[in-house]
Amino acid sequence: MTTTGRVSFVGAGPGAADLITLRGARRIAEADVVIWAPSAVEAECVREHARSEAELVDFSRVTQEEITDLYRRAAAARQKVVRLHAGDAATGGGVQDQHDLCLRLGLDVEVVPGVSVVAAAAAKIGREITTTTASSAVLIAPESSEQVREFAALQTTMAATVSGARTGQFVEKLLEGGYTAETPVVVAYKVSQADEVLVHTTVGELESVVKQHKLYRPTLFLVGEAVKPPTRRVSASATTSVEEPLRAARPTRWSRRAASRLATRTDEPIPAPLPVPAGAPAESNPAWTAVEGIQQSVRKPAEESGAKPKLTVVAAEKPKPPTVRASTSDPKASGQKKSRKAAKRTPGN
Template identity: 80%
Template sequence: MTTTGRVSFVGAGPGAADLITVRGARRIAEADVVIWAPSAVDVECVREHARPDADLVDFSRVTPEEITDLYRRAAASRQVVVRLHAGDAATGGGVQEQHDLCVRLGLEVEVVPGVSVVAAAAARIGRELTQTEASSAVLISPESSERVAEFARLQTTMAATVSGARTGQFVEQLVQGGYTTETPVVVAYKVSQTDEVVVHTTVGELEAVVKQHKLYRPTLFLVGTAVKAPARRVSAPATSSADEPQRTARPTRWSRRAASRIATRADEPIPAAAPAPATPAEPNPAWTAVEEIQQSVRKPAEESTPKPKLTVVAAEKPKPPTVRASTATAKKKPVGRKSKRTAGN
């Protein structure tokens, strides 16, 4: 527990539970209260990292006034609060306003970066958004979607989050700004999640593709030549001649040095391997990196408690902090020993 209470705005990544940062996972494991939106953050991200006794608040079901009251209660009770944001917490979601509010309340505040949706979409298609012919990228939020035509005149890579229901207006502004109907577009919806939709298309076909996939919610559109799909090479049938000499790789100095080290270790005794279990369980590598962090911040009593199902609770009205009785067993004083003060007399 902190001396003043702490609020961490954590970027939870684009959606997949294992794309959160190690620091973000640790902050969730430390939190007394986790504020999140199930529609934007995967439930597995919370289930894997939150403490069993943590209060979970659905951000979409509470008012801004209730969130403010929650921050005030955190300051009065010295609680640790985590506000989860989809993608990167520093690129939207009203973080700045809430950050300044928490500072005024005297809370310790930090912002933990996360993997942005734009970065996840670019990685998904294997493209660089700032390559040579498009040396810059413009990020457009839903709040600034009315200025698409103005940004389109820059003729660079555009990453715009627009409501799927307004795709027709978005296309009109792209053409008005100078993009041709043949300009490549990537439609990215729920990237990295099980029901993701990632489609290569063009400005002219964009509206039809969105309607085909029934994308009516906010969707990320990557526009520009930088996101053009790579041309697939048609492989020719393999032909080989028996008389053709087989070429082998020439060893480098690094491979020779490694080979000499392996040779010097060949004479060392090899310890006997432990017998393999009958049914070996393969650990999930996604959580291996944060498992020790989770155990270090959780109480020993919580480790033995089975993790219950997550339930969303609404933010409570502010109330005076209550003092909970300690559940630790009181240590008995050793019999037959005298205190230093008594012994001195």
């Protein structure tokens, strides 16, 4: 049994509730306290995984002192705390300072990596951001946007998170750093979410595209030849099909060995399918069945009815000082009463 609390910094992924890792989902289901920012992490992600009695803390409404007090309380009460970060918690979001603070407070600390927004955007467009022509990629956080000109001089793939309202300054620094107006750019906003915006454009047209889609909040820009969209070729013979004979795969000795092992496991029972989450649609993502099994293994029996956690945002409560009550009795008189009672109980009196 642990003698202290645990703080898990969990990467919630790019936004879609089913792109969080299974370990991240389990940590949220185990948590007594979940710290998250509704502007960065979708409420659905918390609603699907957190327990109904979990304390939800809106990170944008509390001070750093209150967060520190919450960590202290977790250490004293052996609580499990999850701090959710958008994307990958291991590559940004100020995790390092918080990680070291929790260690100084004597807490068990872990970082659960997640799917980064850069990886989600690159996967969505089907491009490798590190190709033979651009063997490296530069990740630029909002606080490092002033160095865009210096990074642009490297002429590699750039992944920069910039406020949409400052797109004009961003374009100027790209051009000053050496990118041409024809350099491909991918605009990625809220990747994997319902209101996702994903547009292919160029450096020269970037500012107008951002204004057209009214993107004023922080937006991811992938810049470089590596993100150039592929060319689709449609030939006249594309409508015709040639029937190829079906060829059976030749079994290897490894596949034969695996088949023989499976054949000998006739006595093992087939596991029953996991229950579908309450209220989930019939066409629910198969990944949810695995997540639901993890949740049910750590939740209390009272929650197995399918109750959803209430998203009531609360601030971290500071510990109240103990109440000291003054005695109104005379200490001398009470001392005399005690001595008299002791004298009566003495044998021989």
